[in-house]
Amino acid sequence: MLRDNRERLLMVAVQGEVVPPSTGGYRTQWDGHPKLALGMGGIKYNLKIGDSCFGWASGDHVEPGVTIRGKEKENPSDCALAHLACIGNEAAVVDGEAKGARGVFTGRHAGADDLVWLPAEAIEKLSIGDKVQVKSLGVGLKLLDYPDVRVNKCSPRLLDSLGIKEKEGRLVVPVVKEVPSFLMGSGIGFGTMTEPVDYDIQTTDPKAVKKYELESLRLGDIVCLKDQLCVNGRGYYKGAFTVGVIIHGSSDFSGHGPGVNPVLSTKDGRLGVELVKRANIADFWGLK
Amino acid sequence: MVKTNKDRLLEIAVVGEVVHSAVEPLYVTGWDGAPTLGLGRGGIIYNVKPGDPCFGWAWGDKVEPGVSADGTGNDGQKGSFRNFSCVGNQVKIMKGEAKGEAGVVVGKVGYLPGGAHHLVLHFKKETLEKVAIGDKVQVRSVGVGLEFPEHSGVRAVGLSPQLLDVMGLNEKGGKLTVPVAKVIPPEYVGQGSGGAPAESSNWDVMTQSPDAVEFLKELRLGDIVCLKDILTAWGRGYYEGAYTMGVVSCGASVRMGQGLGVTTILTCREGEAIPVLKRGANIAEYLKLGGG
Numbered sequence A: 001m002l003r004d005n006r007e008r009l010l011m012v013a014v015q016g017e018v019v020p021p022s023t024g025g026y027r028t029q030w031d032g033h034p035k036l037a038l039g040m041g042g043i044k045y046n047l048k049i050g051d052s053c054f055g056w057a058s059g060d061h062v063e064p065g066v067t068i069r070g071k072e073k074e075n076p077s078d079c080a081l082a083h084l085a086c087i088g089n090e091a092a093v094v095d096g097e098a099k100g101a102r103g104v105f106t107g108r109h110a111g112a113d114d115l116v117w118l119p120a121e122a123i124e125k126l127s128i129g130d131k132v133q134v135k136s137l138g139v140g141l142k143l144l145d146y147p148d149v150r151v152n153k154c155s156p157r158l159l160d161s162l163g164i165k166e167k168e169g170r171l172v173v174p175v176v177k178e179v180p181s182f183l184m185g186s187g188i189g190f191g192t193m194t195e196p197v198d199y200d201i202q203t204t205d206p207k208a209v210k211k212y213e214l215e216s217l218r219l220g221d222i223v224c225l226k227d228q229l230c231v232n233g234r235g236y237y238k239g240a241f242t243v244g245v246i247i248h249g250s251s252d253f254s255g256h257g258p259g260v261n262p263v264l265s266t267k268d269g270r271l272g273v274e275l276v277k278r279a280n281i282a283d284f285w286g287l288k
Numbered sequence B: 001m002v003k004t005n006k007d008r009l010l011e012i013a014v015v016g017e018v019v020h021s022a023v024e025p026l027y028v029t030g031w032d033g034a035p036t037l038g039l040g041r042g043g044i045i046y047n048v049k050p051g052d053p054c055f056g057w058a059w060g061d062k063v064e065p066g067v068s069a070d071g072t073g074n075d076g077q078k079g080s081f082r083n084f085s086c087v088g089n090q091v092k093i094m095k096g097e098a099k100g101e102a103g104v105v106v107g108k109v110g111y112l113p114g115g116a117h118h119l120v121l122h123f124k125k126e127t128l129e130k131v132a133i134g135d136k137v138q139v140r141s142v143g144v145g146l147e148f149p150e151h152s153g154v155r156a157v158g159l160s161p162q163l164l165d166v167m168g169l170n171e172k173g174g175k176l177t178v179p180v181a182k183v184i185p186p187e188y189v190g191q192g193s194g195g196a197p198a199e200s201s202n203w204d205v206m207t208q209s210p211d212a213v214e215f216l217k218e219l220r221l222g223d224i225v226c227l228k229d230i231l232t233a234w235g236r237g238y239y240e241g242a243y244t245m246g247v248v249s250c251g252a253s254v255r256m257g258q259g260l261g262v263t264t265i266l267t268c269r270e271g272e273a274i275p276v277l278k279r280g281a282n283i284a285e286y287l288k289l290g291g292g
Helices: A080-084 A120-125 A156-161 A206-211 A281-285 B075-084 B125-130 B210-216
Strands: A012-018 A066-069 A090-093 A102-109 A113-117 A131-136 A165-167 A170-175 A177-179 A222-229 A235-248 A259-266 A271-275 B012-018 B066-071 B090-093 B102-109 B118-122 B136-141 B154-156 B170-172 B175-180 B182-184 B203-206 B224-231 B237-250 B259-268 B273-277
Touching (some): A080 A131, A102 A235, A170 A222, A206 B237, A235 A271, A235 B210, A259 A271, B012 B075, B237 B273, B259 B273
Parallel strands (some): A170 A271
Antiparallel strands (some): A012 A131, A090 A131, B066 B118, B224 B237
16 A cells, blocks of 8 residues: 555645737758648647657647636746646636536646646637646655655555555556657657656657657656656656656657656655556546 | 968857856755855956866865857847857957957856856956956957868867867868867766757766766866767767767866866867867967966
8 A cells, every 4th residue: 555645635726817829930850841731739639648758740749628827926837837737636617608617737838838728618619819727736745665666646546546556665657659868859858857847758869769669658658767766856867766647749859759747756766567558547537 | 280261250249248156046956955146157266267276275176267258139149149159259248447458268068047158258367356347358250150161070069260280180081180179978977968059068078977087087177178978069969970079178176067167169070079178278279368
């Protein structure tokens, strides 16, 4: 039985607004070609958590479902939503035609975007500018018998869904893929806080994409990052282990690719993984 | 003799200003949770110069040798200062007590608080004593567009003709050879990934994991190094078989994912330019920078 301190967590309301899609005109890909990138920001009617990270026409960093941003500060990354919302938290639309619809917080894309799954009928009614409130719960979550394991952006609900086993004093987490450390790219070293930032599994070397079969990755997958430590920030540390959730899709821009929100991390050898065919938050919670 | 198009490069004046150290308003959290004030991120640093160690400065974090300057004005004006200036270019102080005195661009460091970006400048000791924060500096920028007609797979990035001529480039078996102090594996290469354009800012070689620190500890500011499997052509990222050659432009860091700044000067996708290990491959020696 995994013991934690969930009965002492504070549950705090945090809020964001549905934002328009992001577009910055043509941007230059890793190979020198221009691209009008699609899929960041806004309401995506036909892209949801559980879908493929790859292959969307002109897609780049595609964010499933609905993208919201905190508004109480100029930079969304400084807002309470960015720091406190945890994957698996309940989200609710609090104004507009979809008012009252309930969904799930599914991750944070470092640039600016917080991501929410909502049911299809709610998405049909949703407007850009609608407010979404999240009952944040998870900051401060600790595993009492594994104090070295940093828990980040992980709700008690996600912790329970991961299927963690204990074997010989180690936590063993089912994941769909182990990613070598040298593939970790954009977001690495970006600030010293772990909570508001994801980082990318680089997909701008076609050879590496093939070799590590990255095209099998799905939005919401649970993955392992080897030799990566995400306790205070993100970076290389030999022997460290990080488990995270894929929160956005692949990219053609140098150093970018599917984004990972770290949820468990340690350098002290008390975290391991087992490879499984499916481990995805859409399956955990029946998000369709 | 390696052929280039250096006689066709435009020489353009770009203007900036000597800046304060880039510091956060609060304690900075190191990778291990220890707080620090992170000293040395730009400004005027009197007692560190190219050729000095990258590690071991008291409370030092990404220490930039000498004087740091950034562009002023709108994004376009800042961009020209950051992107057109090349390592080895001449810089002149335009106002203040050191007016008219010359120095050399020795590196670029980005990812600073508030979106700041530093050009790292070397001046001789007597000049350094006279420089004030806020002084206007002008770089005679030349190097953007530099090409190797017989090595079309090699892209020069922020490399000046001044450094090009003295860094010992040669040819072997159809490839360009580049003397470097160290070849660094891709797992040590951190912040900078995903950044663009290639011309501004830097890569960081991470200095938190003990094996990385052991591997890197002898490196000096100004060393020319090679980043293996790293491509810096139209942005920064991993690419198996690629190489990026750059100049170490700032020191070690306690922040996770950060470390020695490497300012790109050359890159290739398929190994068209290869590193050759050489002790003392350092711009302080190449550009005869002397004691600052």
